[in-house]
Each structure stands twice: as structure tokens, then as C-alpha cells.
Amino acid sequence: MHTLPQQLANGLFIGSMYGLIAIGYTMVYGIVQLINFAHGEIYMTGAFGALAVYTNLPDSMSIWAALPLMLAGGAIVSVLIAVGAERLAYRPLRGAPRLAPLITAIGLSLALQQVVFLWYPNATAGKHFPQLPGGPYHVGDVDIQSGDIFLVVAAVVCMAALAAFVRTSRTGRAMQATAQDPDTAQLMGIDTNRIIVIAFAIGGFFAAVAGLASGLKYGQIKYDMGFQAGLKAFTAAVLGGIGNIYGAMLGGLVLGVAESCASAYISNIPGMEQLGGEGWKNVWAFVLLILVLLARPQGLLGERVADRA
Amino acid sequence: MTDIPLATAEAVLAPDTGRRTAPFIPLPRNAARAATLAGAVVTIASTFMSWTYTTDFPGDLTVSGYPGGLQVMTLIGAIITGVVALGAFRLKGAAWLNPSRSNNSVLLLALATLGTTWYTVIDIAAKLGGIANLDPGGFVAAVGSLLLFAGALALPIDRRPQEPADAEYYELGRFEKSALVVRSYVWLREARLHHADMRVADARKLNPWLQRLVIVVVYALGLKILTFGLATDYSDIFLGYLIVVAVGLWGLGAGGLLRQFQQLTHRNKRFAATVGIIAAAAYPFAQNNEHWANLGVSVLIVGTVALGLNIVVGLTGLLDLGYVAFLGVGAYAAALVSGSQFSIWSGVQFPFWAAAITGMAAACVFGVLIGAPTLRLRGDYLAIVTLGFGEIFRIVVRNLDGVSGPKVTNGPNGIAQIPDLSIFGYNLGANHDIGSFTLGRFANYYLLMLVITMIVVLVFTRAADSRIGRSWIAIREDETAATAMGINGFRVKLVAFALGASLAGLAGTVFAHVTNSVVPDPYQFSGPVPPNSAFLLAAVVLGGMGTVSGPIVGAALLYVIPEKLDFLSKYELFAFGLALILIMRFRPEGIIPNRRRQLEFHEDETTAPGKRPLGDDTVPAATAGA
């Protein structure tokens, strides 16, 4: 079904996933100006963590009962890796020239990917992931899978919780302060190191949620799923305004919808018949990125990056 | 700070602010020296014994009186360690291998010998299933190398000047209580296993003809060592060889030998460069083997591309993660005009120079297309955009097969049957006999690529040591200050980016012809087969950002080592990633340190400015590295 509402719905679903992952990128970048290349792998390991929990649970357990445990499992893995990366790989390079932590992040991303690859030797084909029963549900013209419902619900809940946390809690305000001006925040007594760890942890947790959702949606996970998703998610973060958590989610949704519509409708444009469909989806996402950078480089909702000039 | 570590730490440190630490193993001086020399002798002797009774182990280690395979590694290691030790003990005439008379050199070389010997012994036991498979010779070797190393540990080591005595040993946390840990920690912190500020006799005082002779000998030796390594049939032997060469070079560097060699090459720049080129050109003649020539071409191609990336990343500090796409653009452009029947322009066959220009121009265009919107923005965006471009390139090229897209690149099958180049009538695809040597196809392409590499090196050095090169480095150091000095950041960055892309395109032209076909698969961010963007980045970083020889050395190492150590192939990418992390943490300047770091330590060696003309004798601004 290639009706517009279906395409929009598909776009929103995949977009929420991009958004969840993008939040991790954007929070970290906003505070320490680091593109955490390993974040895509954190998303991937979250999914594998959830799967590992699932395979070790008794068969009799229903997927619904297992779900919280899977989430916990994935979250533990993701958060540990995220926080560990910050502590061991990035923090020692805090004062170094900018290339150093970036290259470290790339190395970390490669290493993590390979660790999972070596751990699960058959992961090239994709490992089977359980899916939620029920569905697809029909709402008007649109088909919705149960995995999609989980995804949207999770995204909304996470976003709301994060917004509330950042706005009302003390730590949340401290995060805002650190994001705006880390030196002054330190002078005000905020432990910026702790704040940075929390940012990584939240990002990791969201990535784990996204990983679990991805597995539930597609029914399989692969060791290299992090690379593509990470690239898209950072694009989403830039689209929405780097450093801006609302921008991250918005950027994700916009990217998802744009991708979805492009793959469905570009071929209807005369002269571009061959440029539609799945094969060109990523290309159009990239083109969108370039266009946004040309037209509105600060993103849809504006950047929120610490001024380190 | 508990009392135990404090007392131990103080006891370990030399009482005066002298330049040497107390030795790690406290022994009287003569005992230490005797142990070292005895260890060397024993180890040398052991290589003439047989280490195992069966020839199942690679290399023939069963023969007495004739060292074979890995025994040769141990032998060489032990001999060099012995001579270096004699130099450190101030024996007249032995100091030429250890000009700084440093015990650090002895220790490192002993480590090299120990490493390769014990690796061999353990490998024998592991491969053949048990220690029983070792002949007495193997045990003698193990004991001898251990004695050698222990003796070296008992020698006082040169220490870093003016490090505070109260090193931050409290970082050790709960390991504070262990005296051994504290002492090791303090010793390591004190020991100056790097050597940039040591004093060595100035090699430039030698007779000029002797200097040149040394350069020739060293290059010839280097070529021999290199081809020996390549010739090893077994990965075991290669690993032993690698240990000796790598740690050995480190050790010789600690002795000041590398420093002297650099002095010589710096003084005789043109001569050294010429000899170097001759040595490189001699490579295909040094071994009449197509496989190695193929290796040589690949290394040169990858090295040249890495050098191009070095301009973007190393000099200007722009993180380009999709660089391999420019190689691809050049390759495809060249393929399209090569006359191959799979090309959509199969009627067209450009001569090489035209194809090269086409490749460069195409890559340059794409470089500008990508760079123009992105280089105005914050630097990190370039990383993402180039990463995306790298991915998109492969997808687009794969789709342009007439079915999923307009027919340009023949899709996943790529453009095959690219004819060999013919330059001035010399067909690179055919064998040519020169004297008693046969130059095969790969050897021909190797020589062509060598010329191109030289051109790229020339471009790099000239660009780096000039107004534009300085502006690149300024941008890398501090962009705000650079723009305040009147540098148009955007334009300067675009030039760097476009130049880097063009050079990659040039290499791509040759790449297309060497591999006879161009397919989309290699052009990804990371993958098992070089070249890919992660590999190129690692080559630049590992080799030394901003230096001339660094990326080439880095590319060579990263290409050859996985080839030879094929039992590691599963872990190759993991090792890559890990290597990137570790290098950034512990040695971000890479293997070949940028010259300016050496300048840091030249304060006491700088001649008065009046004597030093501001001409070509001044250390050039950015011509770093060998």
C-alpha cells in the first residue's frame, strides 16, 4: 500500500527510531562537541543485549513478560558501554585537539562492531529477534504493526520523561547549564564530569530502547545495523538542530517521513523514474542533509552548543 | 597516601637528581653487566643448537650448527643487543650502534630478543603439543634470553629530566599497598624510554663521503630486510621477524641511531632522496616475483591515497571519512575513458595522461561539490557529510546500471576488461626483459606508480612548505586566530579538500588499470579489504599526521601485516579499531613524529641565529618527517 497516509505513518515510525538514537548524539555533542561515532554501535549492542536476555529466559515466558527484562538487559549493556567509553576513551582526551577524540570514536565504533561480529559468528545473516504478537492493526487506510506501536509509545514516553527531567529536575537544569557554558557551570559548583556521564548514560539508554524496538519491528538484528542507523540519526540531529533534544526527535521524524515519501513518490516525477524505491532511499536522505546544511545550517529548531570559542 | 608506598617510592628513586634511575632489579653494576653479556652469549650459542627434533615446525630448527628460520631472528637480536650493550658499557669502538651510550637501548633490544625467542619457544610447544617437543637448544635459548633481559633490567636507565619525584602514584588506588606495583609504576614513570632529547654525537661531522656511504648502506639494508620479511612463507616466522624489527628499531632509536640517521639525511637531503628513490625502484628487481610486485603496487597506491588524505586531515585538520570515494571517482572516470567494452563510452580510449587528468578533474569536481556547502560550517559536520558521501557513492554507482538508474557505471558488475596502459609504446601489460630481469605486469605498474608517488610527494612537500601550507596548519591549530590573521578559512579549506580529492583521483586512475576492473564494493567506510576510508584514516594516523613518509609507512604496515599474519584475518578490523584508540591515547603523533616535535627539544642544540641563514638550511616550516 503506497497511499500517502501509509507512507506518512511508516515515515513517522522509522523517524521515531531515528529520533531516539539522535538524542544520544545530540546530547553528547551539545556538551562536549564530540560526534560519538560509537553511538550507532551502542544502539546495536543494546539490541543484542536484549536478545541475549531473551534467549536465556524460559520458553514458557510470554514476550510481554519478557519485554521489561529485555529492555533492562539491553539498557545495561548500552549504558555500560556508553559510560565506559566516556570514562576510558574520551575523558583522557578532553584537552586534546579535536581530531583525537573523533578518531578514537571511530576506532571504538569499529572495535565494538567487530566484537559483536566475532561473538556471534553468524551475525552476517542477521539474528532472529522475537516479535510482538498481534496486528497488523488497521486504522483507516493504514496498517500498523505491533512493533510500530511499541516504537511510538516508547518514543513518546522517553521524550516526555526527558523533557520533564531536563526542565524540572535539578540535574536537568544542571545539564542545560553545562550545555550552554561548561566553564561557568563548573564555577557554579556543578560537577560537569558527572553531568557528562549522565548525558552519555541517557543517550545509551535511549539507544537501547531504539535497539529493542528495532528488533521487535524487523524481527532480526545484524551486527552492522549500527553504522547505517547511526549515520541517519546524526543526520537527523543536524536536521533538527544539533544540541537540541527536541530538534533531535523532530529531525528524526522529518527524516523518516522524507525518506519514506521519497522512496515512494520520486519515481513519479518525470525524468526521475529510476531514482525511486528502496535503493535510492539513502541517497535522498543525504541530499536532504546537504540541502538543509545549505539553507539552514543551524537546523530546524536551532543549535544549542556550548560556546567554546 | 599510606606510609608503605611513600617509603618504597623514596627508596626506589635515585638519591640525587642525577639522570639515571635506580635499576629495576637491584644488583651491583658489574653483576648486571656480566649477566647481560653472558645472556647475550648464551642466546647466541643456543641458536646454533637445534631447538626441536621435528621439521613440522616451520623453518628448519632441527639442525645444529646452522641457525634457521626463527633462530636467525634470535641470533640477530642477541648479537645487536650484545654490541649495543658493549657500547653502553663504554667499550671503545662499540658505540657506533649506541651513540648515546644509553642503557635504555640495551633494555629494549633485550626485550626484542626475549620477545622473539620466547615467542618461538612457546609457539613450538603450542604447535607441536607440549614442551617435550623442545630440544635442549630451545631451553638454552629461553634461559639465555631471560638472563639477558634480567641483566638489562638490572642496569640503571636514563630518566626523564626534572620529573617530580612524587609521581602520582596515589593514582594506583588500592594497589598502593603492593610494593612491587608501586616500584614498577615509579620506575616506569621515571624511565625515559623515549629519547628525543638525548645527546648524540653529531653525525654530520663525519667525512661527507662517509655520510653518503652510510646512507646507501642503510637504504640497501632496509631493502634487504624488507624483502626478507615479505619473503617469509609462514606467519610464525613473520611474527618473530616483526617483533625483532619493531622493538629492535625502537631500541636502536633509544640509542640515538635513528637520530643520527636523520641528521645525515637532513644534511644530504637530495642525495638521500635520490638513493631512496633508486632503492624503491630497485624493489621489483630485488625479487623476481609477481606476487610481491603486486603487493608493491597496492602499497604504493594506498600510500599515495593516504598521502592525499594527509593533506586534508594531517595538515588542515579536516576529518574526511569518505575519502575513498574520491579514489572511486577517479577509478570510474578512468575506466569510462579506457576503451573497455563495458564502458558506456567504449569508443573512447584516452592515452594515459588524458585519463589521469580526467580522473583528477572528476574527483576535484566532486570534492568541490561536497566541500563547498560543508566547509563553511562547523568542522564536525564535514565528518558526517563525507561519511554520507562515501556511502552514497557506492550506492549510486551500484544503481547506475540502467535498471535502477540511468546506465552509467554498469552497476554491481562494474566496468571490467579495462585494457592495460601503453605509455610511449611501452605496454604495461606485457613482460619485458631487461638484462637478466623480467619485468612482469605488476612490476611495470609498480614503476609507473612510483613515478606518480614521487609526484604526489613533491606536491605535498611543496604545498606544505609554503604560504598556503602554513595557512592550512594555522587553521588546524586555531581557526579563530587564523581568520583573525586574515586567512579566509573557507577558501583555504576548500583548496585543501579539492587538492586531496584530486590526488586520490589520480591514484584511482592507475588503480583502475592495475586491477583491470572497477567495481563498487571496495568503496566503503570499513571492510576487510583495503582500501577503504577507515583503513586510509588509520594509515595516516598510525604513520604520522602531517608528515611525508608517515602515511606511506602507515599504509605499508597496515597492508602488509594483515597479509602476512593471515591467522589474524578474522580479528583484523577489530585490531584496526583498537589500534586507533590506543594510538590516539598514547602516541597521537604516530610512528613518524612530526618534525616540529623534534624542534621542541632542540633548544640547547640550536646554533646562534646569526650563523644560520634563513635559506634552505633552516628546518622548513612544515616539511616534516624523513
Add this chain to the structure above:
Amino acid sequence: MTTTIPQQPTPEQAPDGAPLLQASGVIMRFGGLTAVRDVDLTVNTGEIVGLIGPNGAGKTTFFNCLTGLYVPTEGTVSYRGTVLPPKPHLVTKAGIARTFQNIRLFANMTVLENVLVGRHTRTREGLMSALIRGPGYHRAEARSRARAMELLEFTGLAAKADHLARNLPYGEQRKLEIARALASEPGLLLLDEPTAGMNPQETRATEELVFAVRDQGIAVLVIEHDMRFIFNLCDRVAVLVQGEKLVEGSSEVVQQDERVIAAYLGEPFEAAPAEGQQTTGEQENDR
């Protein structure tokens, strides 16, 4: 420690005393915070003008507006009658050079290279010229190096031309910044706290250097906290408090202005004994 002042062509200048830099109505707002409120400032050729004010008064922000690092929310800045484009490199090209409050040298380049980079805007040789290395290139390089060495001698750093900038002692790093700024042949030099962290001798030497710079025909606008330095040096002083220009005039006038005293020393309260002079306080980035 200035040595002989080398002979060199003075930059083309308007007749002495004519306005060189004119900032009118400059307002700089960051969201809700107004850092610079409606400041007018003129610097004439041959003048040394001081800009003082408590920390956080907006002095560095104002500098950044002058040099194009920030685009003023309102107001214009013109140099020699032309409105300046809001791009730092074009401002430098027009003839304004600056130093920074926190030293921003190119740490891993040598002293000579730092100054050579300063010459960038007055030279033209691009990539092609560098690759081909014709006679024009060599001439230009030799000229640049000669000029750079002149400037190094002028600031007393010639002996350390090949040292890495990061290895210089603090005082010499400051001098290098000035030498580097002078390399772009400016008509106006902006100095941001040039004597911060210096002892009295070094401060004295900096004073002499600034006088020497002025004698070369370059006007100077300097931000400082060291009052003696300012009043010795400057023909005119402007006082910025909370983003507004409070007072402007000769040293005596400013020194005795009540509002200035109040701004620096605070309103006296009954029990306070007579205060000595104010300490300079922490180095906060003006915003």
C-alpha cells in the same frame, strides 16, 4: 626591549589626527543579554586609545564586534570611511589587526612561522605558485621572511625564531602575538589585555613596544586593567561599564571622574576605611 626601529615604509595613512576607526551606535545583544549598549568610539591616526572598565563590562565583546568576530546587532563600524564587512579575515585585510585576551598563538608552529602566517593577507601566492615555485614565488617568500625577521627584531624575539611558540615564556608569547598582528601591516592595532599576568618590568617593556608601534604610524586601541599602564600610554581613555560608555577623555579627566571611581571601587559605605587601588580581579570572559 625594543632595539633600533628599522626603517620601513609607513602604511598609507590619512593626515594625522583624521578618524581611522569609527564605531557608532554599536549594540550587541545575545538573546536577552545586552553586552554592548550603544557605544560610540573613534580612534584617530597616530593615537593610542585605552578602553577600560570592570570585568564583564563588554570590552572584549566590543573588540569582537570591531573585528567581525561578532556581527553587531545594531550600529556600524567603519574604517577609513568604509563600513567593515563582518568577516574577520576581511577586517584584517582592511587594516585592523588584533591580539587576544587568552593568548592564541599557533602553538606547534615556530615563532617565525607564526609571524609568517600573519603576513598571509598581504601576500598572494596560492597553491599553483607553491607547486611551480617560479622566481616570483621565491622572491615573495624571501620578502616575507625578511619582513618577518624585521618584526621579530622589532619585538626582540629574533633570537628565538626557530623555537616553537609553545615553548616561549609567557611574556615573549605576548610579544609574539603583537609581532604576528603587526605582520599584516595594519593601520590600527587592537590589543586585548597585553600586560595581563606580567610583572612591572615586562609591563614597562610592553609600554615601550606600544609607543614604538605608534611611532611606526599605527594607531592602537588597547584594553587593559593596569591603570598605570593605561594612563602612561594613552592619549585618550574610554570607560565601559556594563556595556555602556561612561566617560571618555584624557587620562586626568577619566581618573578623576566620580562615576569611574564608583564603578571600580564601589559606593563607599560608612564604616569602610579609605581603600587602596583596586586589584584586577579574575579574568572573566566579557560577554
